[in-house]
Amino acid sequence: MAEASIRSEKPKHIVFKGEEELSKSLAKYTADLSEKFVRERGAFTVVLSGGSLIKSLRKLVEPPYVDSIEWARWHVFWVDERVVKKDHPDSNYKLAFDGFLSKVPIPPGHVYAINDALSPEGAADDYEACLRQLVKTEVLKLSKDNGFPKFDLMLLGMGPDGHVASLFPGHPLVKENQRWVTFIKESPKPPPQRITFTFPVINSSSYIAQVVCGSNKAAAVHNALGTEKTSDPLPAAMVNPRDGELTWFLDEAAASLLQDKASL
Numbered sequence: 530m531a532e533a534s535i536r537s538e539k540p541k542h543i544v545f546k547g548e549e550e551l552s553k554s555l556a557k558y559t560a561d562l563s564e565k566f567v568r569e570r571g572a573f574t575v576v577l578s579g580g581s582l583i584k585s586l587r588k589l590v591e592p593p594y595v596d597s598i599e600w601a602r603w604h605v606f607w608v609d610e611r612v613v614k615k616d617h618p619d620s621n622y623k624l625a626f627d628g629f630l631s632k633v634p635i636p637p638g639h640v641y642a643i644n645d646a647l648s649p650e651g652a653a654d655d656y657e658a659c660l661r662q663l664v665k666t667e668v669l670k671l672s673k674d675n676g677f678p679k680f681d682l683m684l685l686g687m688g689p690d691g692h693v694a695s696l697f698p699g700h701p702l703v704k705e706n707q708r709w710v711t712f713i714k715e716s717p718k719p720p721p722q723r724i725t726f727t728f729p730v731i732n733s734s735s736y737i738a739q740v741v742c743g744s745n746k747a748a749a750v751h752n753a754l755g756t757e758k759t760s761d762p763l764p765a766a767m768v769n770p771r772d773g774e775l776t777w778f779l780d781e782a783a784a785s786l787l788q789d790k791a792s793l
């Protein structure tokens with residue numbers, strides 16, 4: 530069974546008046562972590578989601594961050610990817626490339642897209658093998674206590690149903706606790722075929738930003754940020770880094786059902 534981590538206290542959450550304010554703060558948060566990890570270990574491993582997150586990263590490709598970040602030290606991964614060609618409109622790689630990666634000088638060899646010639650099973654195996662190789666070359670750290678890879682920063686979105694990555698409510702994959710990367714062929718959110726990091730990998734991260742905007746997500750935010758014990762938590766409520774820091778970045782609409790929603 531996965532460590533269906535039931536929280537004892539609420540994770541940190543910050544509410545912004547709107548997505549514009551949120552995107553400014555997210556850029557500073559990411560740039561500060563980039564500076565810290567580059568200073569400490571000469572590399573910064575960053576994991577992206579698909580969806581609206583990429584738009585909320587737009588301030589990183591503007592001054593001052595576009596010039597101050599040491600992009601050459603970045604290594605970029607995907608927490609989940611749709612199993613489609615890289616130039617397909619559904620590709621998370623394409624979304625990130627068009628909106629973010631094409632605008633900054635990250636070495637192409639540091640951008641770890643899936644092998645789009647493979648089946649979902651093959652692409653998941655191949656991506657996990659890629660991560661294991663990066664552990665050998667010390668680009669990627671391993672968590673000392675559980676042997677899963679420890680990324681410096683994960684930037685996660687959340688669906689209105691409370692899914693994160695391609696880990697959907699009620700799906701058995703939320704309990705996967707052996708694999709680093711796995712696959713799904715019947716995703717309730719189209720397209721159906723995807724690969725995804727598993728919860729032990731997500732929860733081994735040093736830092737996680739859970740970025741959520743919009744009133745259609747308010748109920749799931751309220752549910753996920755509650756402290757009520759439940760045997761069947763939403764995937765978003767299972768994001769709970771064991772030796773790391775989780776921060777929810779919310780706009781007022783997404784936070785509208787929370788008691789504590791003072792905004793910045």
Ligand SMILES: O=C(O)[C@H](O)[C@@H](O)[C@H](O)[C@H](O)COP(=O)(O)O
Pocket residue numbers: 578579580581582609610611621685686687688689692693694695718
């Ligand atoms: O490939 C995907 O579908 C995404 O990685 C997915 O997990 C996304 O982060 C959420 O569905 C939120 O998406 P939105 O922010 O667009 O609602």
